[in-house]
Amino acid sequence: MRYASDLQQARVRLKDNEKQLKLLKRTEPKNLDDRFHTLHQEVFEQIDCLACANCCKTTSPIFISADIDRLAKTLRMKPSEFVATYLRVDDDKDYVLQTAPCPFLGADNKCLVYEDRPRACREYPHTDRKRMYQILDLTLKNTLVCPAVSRIVARLEQ
Secondary structure, eight states: OTTHHHHHHHHHTHHHHHHHHHHHHHHOOTTHHHHHHHHHHHHHTTOOGGGTOHHHHHOOOOBOHHHHHHHHHHTTOOHHHHHHHHEEEOTTSOEEESSSSOTTBOTTSOBTTGGGOOHHHHHTTOTTSSOGGGGHHHHHHHHTTOHHHHHHHHHHTO
């Protein structure tokens, strides 16, 4: 994997990243969103998601009802059939994929249902959203999945 060193570095830095993000969560700096958004833009000029696709290979998005209905329609299935075929309920009572990698991930790392993908996929890795202090726990987890998030968090410290 082209970005494996970023993810290895994230594992090494996990405790430091955790401390840094906990501090940011407590203090809620006024410029936190701006810092994340600037770093998001910079990092995604360097990262090619199609060269990685680790998110699609290792984790599942949460599927909300609108996602299920949209994808079922795209695949010409009933929503209940889509759920039975592809999803399970996790410990948090959310619908997630039964398997990894994602069954909609093509051999070229392109999403086979890209135009109709779940909202969670559209928004991933969530580093360009508002009120970042609310999702810093998720951001820490995502440093271990997404090389872009790993780089963003590493650069936050600088």
